[in-house]
Amino acid sequence: MEERKLNERESLELITRMIQNTQQNTDVGGSNQFIIWGVTILIVSAIVGTLILLTNNMIFNFGYFLIPIIGYCWSKTLKRKERVVTHMDKMLDITWKVCGIFCLAVPIITSLLSTIFADDLIFKNGGLYAIIPSIEIIIVSLAIAMTGIIINSKSIRVAGFVGLFISFLTFISAPYAIHYTFAIWSIACLIIPGIKLNREIKQLKRC
Amino acid sequence: MLKELNPLLHSELRLAIMSILMSVAEADFTYLKEQTRATSGNLSVQLDKLQKAGYIDIKKEFAGKRPRTSCSVTQQGMVAFEEYVESLKAYIHI
Numbered sequence: 001m002e003e004r005k006l007n008e009r010e011s012l013e014l015i016t017r018m019i020q021n022t023q024q025n026t027d028v029g030g031s032n033q034f035i036i037w038g039v040t041i042l043i044v045s046a047i048v049g050t051l052i053l054l055t056n057n058m059i060f061n062f063g064y065f066l067i068p069i070i071g072y073c074w075s076k077t078l079k080r081k082e083r084v085v086t087h088m089d090k091m092l093d094i095t096w097k098v099c100g101i102f103c104l105a106v107p108i109i110t111s112l113l114s115t116i117f118a119d120d121l122i123f124k125n126g127g128l129y130a131i132i133p134s135i136e137i138i139i140v141s142l143a144i145a146m147t148g149i150i151i152n153s154k155s156i157r158v159a160g161f162v163g164l165f166i167s168f169l170t171f172i173s174a175p176y177a178i179h180y181t182f183a184i185w186s187i188a189c190l191i192i193p194g195i196k197l198n199r200e201i202k203q204l205k206r207c
Numbered sequence: 208m209l210k211e212l213n214p215l216l217h218s219e220l221r222l223a224i225m226s227i228l229m230s231v232a233e234a235d236f237t238y239l240k241e242q243t244r245a246t247s248g249n250l251s252v253q254l255d256k257l258q259k260a261g262y263i264d265i266k267k268e269f270a271g272k273r274p275r276t277s278c279s280v281t282q283q284g285m286v287a288f289e290e291y292v293e294s295l296k297a298y299i300h301i
Contacts (some may be wrong), residue, residue: 008298018226087235
């Protein structure tokens with residue numbers, strides 16, 4: 001392509017062609033991110049749950065802080081810089097960044113409040129800690145549902161709403177079972193939809 | 208009276224670059240080169256012209272050890288492109 005003047009009709013044709021080519025060359029990535037974070041949550045929650053079950057020591061709950069560390073490092077190794085970033089990619093990036101910030105903020109704020117207002121009835125005996133898993137699941141499920149809506153994937157949308165349902169199970173399940181509920185949630189709402197999305201993308205590429 | 212077409216956009220390569228950047232949030236140099244089938248030198252010159260006019264933003268960074276140049280359209284660029292398309296429509300009576 002050179003720097004030549006076009007007539008009006010050629011200009012409109014060129015604009016249409018370039019926009020169509022760009023749309024054909026961009027696809028939705030990120031399904032591996034679902035699998036990476038799902039496996040990280042599954043492994044960490046299974047280990048934390050088992051350690052607490054065996055030792056009855058609640059200090060192992062801090063092990064959950066390994067999720068953002070492992071997940072971030074793992075996803076960084078697989079993430080390659082895309083040659084083209086679509087508006088959809090940007091929207092998804094922002095959605096998950098906000099989700100990540102909220103997920104980190106919830107346990108930190110809860111810990112701070114429980115330390116400062118230790119004698120207050122609501123915080124006594126670490127009462128507020130019990131609702132952390134539910135809040136975390138609700139936040140991530142919301143991000144999953146939003147992702148499903150943005151990328152127009154039914155399986156991801158459904159996973160988000162299933163996650164919302166599972167979050168209520170954590171309220172009624174026994175304290176030890178919460179960790180395993182967390183693990184089941186990661187399989188149902190992150191790993192399986194991630195694998196399904198991977199397949200959908202591969203099928204789309206074949207067409 | 209018909210409005211004069213923006214001379215900066217009324218050129219094959221610059222119009223192609225702007226059309227690509229209008230449909231994505233960001234695209235890198237290699238991608239633009241592939242899509243426009245332009246030479247690196249020519250593409251650089253045209254990107255520079257668009258940047259100087261304030262139509263695009265050029266970001267230079269490193270992806271691992273490799274340098275990476277990514278481009279995105281500015282608000283000013285979007286307005287200019289939309290005006291250009293409106294003028295074109297008037298010319299060919301769409």
